[in-house]
Amino acid sequence: MTTALKRIEREPLWDLAHAQLRDALLAGRFEPGTVLTLRSLAESFGTSITPVRDAVTRLVAQGVLQQGPRNSAIVPNLSRKELADLTVVRCALEGRAAREAALQRHDDATLRRLEERLATMQSLIQARKLESYLEHHRKFHFGIYAMSGIPLMVETIENMWLRCGPVLSFVIPEYVVLLKGWDHHTAALKAIMAGDADGAEREIVADISEAAHYLAGLADSTGQLKRPSG
Amino acid sequence: MTTALKRIEREPLWDLAHAQLRDALLAGRFEPGTVLTLRSLAESFGTSITPVRDAVTRLVAQGVLQQGPRNSAIVPNLSRKELADLTVVRCALEGRAAREAALQRHDDATLRRLEERLATMQSLIQARKLESYLEHHRKFHFGIYAMSGIPLMVETIENMWLRCGPVLSFVIPEYVVLLKGWDHHTAALKAIMAGDADGAEREIVADISEAAHYLAGLADSTGQLKRPSG
């Protein structure tokens, strides 16, 4: 039976605020180092401070926002060391997820969808549509991780991506255009389809490591990552 | 210069509530499946609902508490599948942490402290002081993970431990007394001291896997983990 009536769901305001902040962080729309004040956020959302307080509390608990002095929430500015740490954790997690994905059977529809997305990504790069490329790039990675069949894994990896969200936008202009990581993506997918667990893990780890190595080059003398001025 | 005066810091009420709930969860003082209502928690803490709301929001954001219908917070009851997922993630994370720990040099004081703790754990088992054994067991594991030099790793692993906190108490009566996992602990520490990365990872993974295998045997026909009646 099909539901004739649409399900009633009144999403709480703090949930909407949380999602909006989350997307803004992931897209790099907040300059690293910015302090987010409850009242200004409340004003921009058109609500009282109570819902935005819940949202910010949640973000801080997830480690997405750093808590500065006086429990203020600031969008994190990654140092070279923090980026290296993030890379180690991401490699362990995402490498393992790719391995688990390779160990399981998948229906053709799922695999074909990923192949199509890969093709889309290539054309988006050549068309220099960088912002929508990043969206597909993200969905490609998480499409693989979802194939592990471990929701907790996906959730944890998502948390790591959120943490490097603000600096992730730094990578757009130069790195992506050079098709860096392109071969790793195709090789990883091919390995998963072939059931090659070692290969899948190796390619994903290589993809992450190389991107991190590129990003590390953007650090200044103090170790802080900076957006390339070009 | 040494600070002559102690730093002034008035911890927020919701931080205290968060810590108390966190410890109670980790110690298994809440029966899995219990729904935590804001007003009852507020009454037991002697505060208004605002601080406890912040604390609960944080716990839910961390995945420590599950959110049931009507955004209510319930202490999670792990299924066999969720335990298996948790085990995969923990092995990837904690195995890698042990590996990183083995790759670095450590001062003798740190290593000796861990050896002493290991001895303490053994005597606590033989004296059947199970609850304080678990405390030392936890500190031993995290002592190793801290030696990786990666705070993010420690933080993420801590999150995973929190998630299996409620059922972790199930393991106390029988498993620990049998000295299961004892050899893995000593072997892991020895491997780290010898700089044997492969061995360190292997032993930690074995420790986690065997405990998980034991726990999985406690699942009922529906897949829910139950406290042994004995």
Added chain:
DNA sequence: CCATGTTGTTTGTTATAACAAACAACAAAA
């Protein structure tokens, strides 16, 4: 006896106000 409608209670959500700590600007004294 069962189904249905009503009502009261419980519970999360949101807004608002009062509060305290921190910070910035400015003024006054050395």
Added chain:
DNA sequence: TTTTGTTGTTTGTTATAACAAACAACATGG
């Protein structure tokens, strides 16, 4: 000029009240 004290503003914290949805108990009608 520099330092110090004051003041006003900003900002997170907490309590409280009003609100709405969900649930349970009970009553009512078939």
